[in-house]
Amino acid sequence: MSTRRTFMQKLAVLGTSAFTANTLLQELHAAHLEDAYKLLDAGNPESDARNEAFWTFFQQAYTVNPNLINLNNGGVSPAPKVVQEALQRYNDLANQAPSYYMWRVIEMNREPLRYKLAQLAGCSTEEIAINRNTTESLNTVIFGLPLQKGDEVIGTLQDYPNMIQAWRQRQMRDGIVYKQISFDFPIEDDETIVQQFAEAMTPKTKVVHITHIVNWVGQILPVKKIADMAHSRGAEVIIDGAHSFGLLNFKIPDLGGDYYGTSLHKFLSAPIGNGLLWIKKEKIGKIWPLLCNDKPQSDDIRKFETLGTRSFCIEQATGEAINFHEAIGSQRKEDRIRYLKNYWAEKAAQIPKVKLHTSLKAPYSCAIAGVSIDGLKPEELDSKLFNKFKIHAVGINWENIHCVRVTPHVYTRTQDLDKLVYALEQIAAGKA
Ligand SMILES: Cc1ncc(COP(=O)(O)O)c(C=O)c1O
Incomplete structure (x- = not known):
């Protein structure tokens, strides 16, 4: 917090004209990042993976629709705002000639x-x-x-x-x-x-x-x-x-x-x-x-x-x-996304009629997991998740695999995964 305040105070003194828009954004970003890193428990990857305050910083770095829960990051993922802005800068430049x-x-x-x-x-x-x-x-x-x-x-x-x-x-x-x-x-x-x-x-x-x-x-x-x-x-x-x-x-x-x-x-x-x-x-x-x-x-x-x-x-x-990836850290990102996958999947596995198609063990899975409900085709479960709960996942019917694929990313909030678990409970109980 103090870093950001000092930085903002410096800005007030200098006047923003000393900075280009880009420098400003990057310095603000760096100040936030420093704050975020203070929240980490050095040397304890397990607690870092579940440190919601830390991950909030990275959630807010994306511009995803807050009312649609996108759990099909396996298909294609959104870019954080800094990446979108970089693209815009290059596009603006390219279009000059x-x-x-x-x-x-x-x-x-x-x-x-x-x-x-x-x-x-x-x-x-x-x-x-x-x-x-x-x-x-x-x-x-x-x-x-x-x-x-x-x-x-x-x-x-x-x-x-x-x-x-x-x-x-x-x-x-x-x-x-x-x-x-x-x-x-x-x-x-x-x-x-x-x-x-x-x-x-x-x-x-x-x-x-x-x-x-x-x-x-x-x-x-x-x-x-x-x-x-x-x-x-x-x-x-x-x-x-x-x-x-x-x-x-x-x-x-x-x-x-x-x-x-x-x-x-x-x-x-x-x-x-x-x-x-x-x-x-x-x-x-x-x-x-x-x-x-x-x-x-x-x-x-x-x-x-x-x-x-x-x-x-x-x-x-x-x-x-x-740069964004390295700011998180490769191992920290892997641990977090695996934690998010297990966060919902372990709960889902306890729901009657719900079946997981993916291991919960670290060497065999990360991010992506398949889920199905007895008596429902993948496309039916996919539709119910979207139409009743605005959860976007993807129904899979491929060779011997029939399930709905769920893929969180670093910006996924645990509250959104709670909603997924709730939705699976409701659908499995025939209430949705
Ligand atoms: C295992 C695998 N290979 C290849 C691809 C193709 O990726 P792209 O469409 O980016 O070429 C995908 C896309 O989801 C994939 O899942």
Whole structure:
């Protein structure tokens, strides 16, 4: 409090003309942040995760509709106000003379952004391509890998449709063999999962495709163990990290894969339409770009960024999302979002007729959880939650998974999750 007061007093003395609007906002933000940090109980992550006073600061940093409870952050997440403002600043600049400001000014900041992303990802800047989303990242790898007719790829029925379709298209076009194994989630045993991948592999298996966090129910797969097993048998590993980057505290190379794609508009809260592709340095040369340039066989990761005209403003505002993320801290954010998931899910599990489709144990889930009520189809539960309680989640009917997916984010309030639990109680009791 005192920091903010001192800062405001200083402002009164100096007069605001000494500051640009942007400096003002950032200094105010920093002063608030300092206040927020004083609320933390150093060295006690569990109490920090449930420290509502601290998290209120980050809740207020978003501009979400206070009357609609958005629990579909797994689909796409909002950006905090500082990120929206950064985007607005870049847009204002670009619109003064788009070809000049976009290509001669704003684009020049891609390398510093690559550095920030690489720092967060724990890898070299030479392994990071900046693009629009996970679909683009992984389609680049799926269609860019030199594979021969008869080569096998192992995935799962629970992978993301865009990737399944990409592999099926390669199967149709090039005669590769795409095999999908299937899991009954939740599973709380790494070996069962690794074993199932291992059993599907043959000497012809060239690629294992792993979804780090399964979008339908939030199951976290033991990526490193699967990757080590796959490598020991000579296959390469592609990781779909759509939901893991900016949510779990890890470094991309530590996952043990060869290729990793993610969307920055999910848990990192970057503007919508930002993605990242990581490729192990020695593998870059052999991947053909999806959108081509003059050096398709180069080992420069930038060969994947010839995407044509697009908004560099959206891309640049990602730098502000990284600052916001780092102000929270990766581990603190993961702990908080897992706490929020368990906050509602543990209560929901006690309600008669309510079933959870996701583990409550830390290694197997974070943020995303599936829930169903006996006798109700997912789309019926989804509609009741929205129509009667203004809770926006998403009904899932995919292969063997039938539930409503609920995904809080750092801005989610526990009061909103209390309302979700109340809504589930009412619906399960036939009162809503
Ligand atoms: C596991 C998974 N992979 C890939 C994607 C695709 O992400 P995007 O639409 O940002 O490309 C999603 C989207 O939700 C996803 O859940």
